[in-house]
Amino acid sequence: xxxxxxxxxxxxxxxxxxxxxxxxxxxxxxxxxxxxxxxxxxxxxxxxxxxxxxxxxxxxxxxxxxxxxxxxxxxxxxxxxxxxxxxxxxxxxxxxxxxxxxxxxxxxxxxxxxxxxxxxxxxxxxxxxxxxxxxxxxxxxxxxxxxxxxxxxxxxxxxxxxxxxxxxxxxxxxxxxxxxxxxxxxxxxxxxxxxxxxxxxxxxxxxxxxxxxxxxxxxxxxxxxxxxxxxxxxxxxxxxxxxxxxxxxxxxxxxxxxxxxxxxxxxxxxxxxxxxxxxxxxxxxxxxxxxxxxxxxxxxxxxxxxxxxxxxxxxxxxxxxxxxxxxxxxxxxxxxxxxxxxxxxxxxxxxxxxxxxxxxxxxxxxxxxxxxxxxxxxxxxxxxxxxxxxxxxxxxxxxxxxxxxxxx
Numbered sequence: 366x367x368x369x370x371x372x373x374x375x376x377x378x379x380x381x382x383x384x385x386x387x388x389x390x391x392x393x394x395x396x397x398x399x400x401x402x403x404x405x406x407x408x409x410x411x412x413x414x415x416x417x418x419x420x421x422x423x424x425x426x427x428x429x430x431x432x433x434x435x436x437x438x439x440x441x442x443x444x445x446x447x448x449x450x451x452x453x454x455x456x457x458x459x460x461x462x463x464x465x466x467x468x469x470x471x472x473x474x475x476x477x478x479x480x481x482x483x484x485x486x487x488x489x490x491x492x493x494x495x496x497x498x499x500x501x502x503x504x505x506x507x508x509x510x511x512x513x514x515x516x517x518x519x520x521x522x523x524x525x526x527x528x529x530x531x532x533x534x535x536x537x538x539x540x541x542x543x544x545x546x547x548x549x550x551x552x553x554x555x556x557x558x559x560x561x562x563x564x565x566x567x568x569x570x571x572x573x574x575x576x577x578x579x580x581x582x583x584x585x586x587x588x589x590x591x592x593x594x595x596x597x598x599x600x601x602x603x604x605x606x607x608x609x610x611x612x613x614x615x616x617x618x619x620x621x622x623x624x625x626x627x628x629x630x631x632x633x634x635x636x637x638x639x640x641x642x643x644x645x646x647x648x649x650x651x652x653x654x655x656x657x658x659x660x661x662x663x664x665x666x667x668x669x670x671x672x673x674x675x676x677x678x679x680x681x682x683x684x685x686x687x688x689x690x691x692x693x694x695x696x697x698x699x700x701x702x703x704x705x706x707x708x709x710x711x712x713x714x715x716x717x718x719x720x721x722x723x724x725x726x727x728x729x730x731x732x733x734x735x736x737x738x739x740x741x742x743x744x745x746x747x748x749x750x751x752x753x754x755x756x757x758x759x760x761x762x763x764x765x766x767x768x769x770x771x772x773x
Contacts, residue, residue: 371398378549379423380413390416398425404443411445474557477506479545482556486548498537501525510546511558518542518564532567539564575699576706581690588688592680592695598666601657606697608649610704610723611695612636617674618623633724636691642724705731 372381381399390396398413398420413428414420420594428445435441472478480498485570487494500526505517518539525535543564549557577585583606589600602616611619615633623632629646646654654665662671681696690696705723708714714722720731 372401375422377422379429380422385415388415388417398422400425400429400432400445402429402433404432409444413445461657473505474509474549476510476542476545479510479549479556480506482552483545483548485532493537494541497534501530501534501538502541503674505542509557510549510560513542513560513562515562522567527744536566539566575694575702577690577694577699577703581688583705585688585690588684590683592687596680597658599677600684602666602677603681603684603700604653604695605650606700607704608647608653609644610701611644611678612701616666616697617637617677620663621659621665622663624665626651626654636724644722644724669706 371383375382379400379402382396385395396416401410402412413425432443436443442451505612522535546560589603594636630643631646633642660667664673666674668674685696708719716731720728725731
């Protein structure tokens with residue numbers, strides 16, 4: 366028997382129902398309401414819904430009246446099927462709009478998205494930048510560069526100050542914001558739009574020039590010699606920093622293929638300036654390198670399994686403690702400073718030569734060490750004083766008219 370052949374009248378015109386075989390509504394079987402009506406000479410029979418789903422006789426009557434009114438006015442759906450199609454189309458459009466909005470949200474060039482791409486390009490500064498981005502720039506992670514406000518920068522600055530961070534750390538964080546934006550702008554096509562304002566960096570005076578006294582220098586050499594039996598690498602790396610001024614990263618990346626003992630030079634790759642550079646090997650450095658044990662590793666100071674070391678911190682701290690070096694002295698970077706200050710103070714090395722030995726990209730960086738040769742400048746000034754105070758022996762006097770005399 367067809368389903369609609371079982372319809373029973375509700376006593377209301379055009380509204381019928383049939384019962385579910387097993388489903389209950391209160392104490393009786395569930396009812397499904399059905400609407401019957403004519404539209405443009407065609408008979409329609411459509412299911413309205415179940416009582417257990419909230420449909421009632423009153424709602425069925427109201428819906429039937431709405432359909433008849435729509436048919437009469439020509440506005441709105443005239444059948445339940447048409448109404449359902451309109452509703453489903455609306456739901457589909459709403460779903461598509463939400464999906465598009467979510468895609469747009471995920472593809473927004475936020476600082477988090479820019480960092481995800483930019484961080485893949487980093488090598489030397491990855492750990493520092495990651496720390497700054499994660500710990501200090503959280504409030505702007507979900508913002509895009511063009512959404513950034515000067516208030517955001519002020520908040521970052523204030524929060525860092527509360528945490529006791531130095532002006533240099535503030536500058537690093539703000540530079541990272543600019544670098545991330547510039548990275549996005551440099552892509553093809555650009556990933557973002559520019560910042561709406563220029564990020565101003567705080568003034569930083571963090572020039573720290575570390576040097577050792579003769580006693581500290583002697584204690585350091587003794588501590589290194591005593592430590593070589595425990596660790597054949599760290600002490601020699603420190604000696605190489607002391608005699609060549611090499612940077613920490615340059616020491617960690619140093620491979621045997623970069624060293625030419627015959628011609629006397631070390632090739633430095635991935636330097637701070639980004640260029641491969643050469644520095645000469647002096648007699649002391651040559652002795653250190655010749656004394657350094659070689660393994661199957663390509664690295665001069667190999668790490669675990671012969672790979673590149675990530676740091677020498679444990680060994681350098683141990684040696685610095687044994688040598689009783691000053692608190693805060695940075696064992697590797699401090700030795701580079703000590704190398705530079707020793708040369709600058711000697712008066713035997715020109716600032717230009719010192720710049721090349723330290724592989725500084727600009728002379729301004731080298732100038733931090735030149736003040737240490739003030740003694741030699743004072744000596745030069747005293748020489749000029751002696752010259753001016755000495756009694757002249759070959760000065761040609763002026764005539765009364767102010768012209769030179771013809772004295773021969």
